[in-house]
Amino acid sequence: MSEQIRGDVWVSLLDAEHNTRYYSKQLEKHTKAQRAVEAVLVTCGGAGLLSLSGGLPPPVLSLCVIASAMASIYSRIRGHAGKAAHLNSIRRDCAALQLQWENLWSRVQDDAISDDDALAENSRLKERLQEVTRIAPIVGLVVDEKVSKTAWVEAIQLKEGQYYARAQD
Numbered sequence: 001m002s003e004q005i006r007g008d009v010w011v012s013l014l015d016a017e018h019n020t021r022y023y024s025k026q027l028e029k030h031t032k033a034q035r036a037v038e039a040v041l042v043t044c045g046g047a048g049l050l051s052l053s054g055g056l057p058p059p060v061l062s063l064c065v066i067a068s069a070m071a072s073i074y075s076r077i078r079g080h081a082g083k084a085a086h087l088n089s090i091r092r093d094c095a096a097l098q099l100q101w102e103n104l105w106s107r108v109q110d111d112a113i114s115d116d117d118a119l120a121e122n123s124r125l126k127e128r129l130q131e132v133t134r135i136a137p138i139v140g141l142v143v144d145e146k147v148s149k150t151a152w153v154e155a156i157q158l159k160e161g162q163y164y165a166r167a168q169d
Contacts, residue, residue, distance in 0.1 A: 005115050006108055009122050015107045016098040016125075017155035018148075019133065023091035025147050026103035027084055037071045045069035079140060086139045093132040100125055109163075 044064040051061040073079070104121050107113040113121075136143075 001108055001111055001118065002115055005118050005122075008106055008107050009101070012122050012126060013098075013101045014090045014155050014159055016094065016101045016129065017159055018151050019094040019129065020091065020098045021154055022148055022152035023087055023094055023133075025151060026141065026144065027087040027091050029144075029147075030080045030084040030087060033078065034074040034075070034084055037080065040067055044071075046088060048103075080090075083139060083141055085139065086135060090136060091131055094129070097125055097129055097132065105163075 044067050047056055047064040048061065048068075050056050051058075051064075056064075058115075102126070104113070104118065108118055
């Protein structure tokens with residue numbers, strides 16, 4: 001196995017780990033935001049029901065109506081629920097590709113695959129990853145550089161730790 005192909009597969013494996021981590025973190029962020037909006041709406045709805053029985057003064061009810069309207073508008077503008085659905089799909093597909101890269105890397109490490117086959121499979125996986133992540137900007141997802149950097153650091157630390165430990169065995 002040539003060192004060039006081994007290096008290319010290694011970088012692709014790191015990229016796959018990065019993408020899985022990045023989209024997982026983005027999914028978590030949008031899910032939390034949507035849950036916060038839902039919590040405001042449920043709380044305000046409960047307060048509205050309580051006010052029907054005279055349990056809340058009118059100013060509190062007015063505040064709840066305003067908060068509920070703002071939460072609804074915020075939710076529409078930001079689209080967290082829709083983005084979370086797309087992110088979940090992207091994350092799931094990235095994780096599946098990551099497993100395929102893990103398998104490819106294992107075969108590269110064991111010299112159980114030819115250079116040509118490794119190169120072809122790596123290229124196929126890269127193309128598939130591009131297809132999977134291409135939807136992100138289309139649905140309004142903007143790259144968060146801070147989250148991306150964190151995901152890269154975590155991916156490198158994890159993979160180096162995994163494969164360093166394996167090499168020591």
